Amino acid sequence: MTATAPATTARTTAPAPSRLRRLAGAFTWTRLAALLIALFVAAPLYWMAVSSLKGLDEVGANPPTLWPDRITFDNYREAFAENNFGTYLLNSVLVSIVATILVLGLSSFAGYALARLPLRGKAPIMVALLMISLFPTIALAAPLFLLMRELGWLNSYQGLILVYTALNVPFAIWILRNFFLGIPKEMEEVAWVDGASPVRTVLFVILPQARPGMFTAAIFTFTACWTEFLIALTLNTADRYRTMPVGVALFGSQFTIPYGTIFAAATVSVLPIALLVLIFRRAVVSGLTAGAVKG
Structure with a gap:
């Protein structure tokens, strides 16, 4: 005679209807x-x-x-054919891309050093970088103009690229340093055991893991260079070196303002930023949240 144990049934408590309604x-x-x-x-x-x-x-x-x-489409034709908007657009593309590449190269190694190396005075350095990134641009316009005049770099690409790189490196360091802090140190130790040098470790081990942070820093830097107006207006007064924001602002004459042409040029200028955000939106969100949580 075999005794059968009573079957036990797991009870699941469903949320109350009022709670479901609240949710x-x-x-x-x-x-x-x-x-x-x-x-x-x-x-x-x-x-x-x-x-x-x-x-x-x-x-x-x-x-x-x-x-x-x-x-x-007459407004677009007037913007490109009669107002030299194509030159302004190409100037902005060149300056923004080159400055973004330089910013990523400098801020990657600086951010890694602040995140990993046993440096003294890390906190003052980070505070100084934050203060530099928050410094008003209008206060730098006159000194930068005098400096570029002494260097002979007024109305040039290299002067604007150098200034944009210097202005955007501090914020990019903040983003990448916070992201590097979230990468496990064991990955670097394994690379060192295999004989990789510190530079090779950063290039082939750390940076691939920090891809979302790199995308975030790149998009913020490119957007800042793409939309900057005051420094570009101060340093480049020649028409062939003007960037897109300055060129669009100078559309028209003393008595007429071509609003339709300005709208057309502004629409074209917004498209690259919109496409970048749509394509890399997941990487941007991942980079920002990683820096916020692990920084």
């Missing part, structure tokens, strides 16, 4: 708030893009139209 309500309000913020941010961009497709009479129409009655 659903909070989720709905969160999505609604995100939607409102997205509309608030996207509305000026939509208006800029739509206005670039309108004729001159419709741009200033009252009441304004949400969509052009007749789509025209």
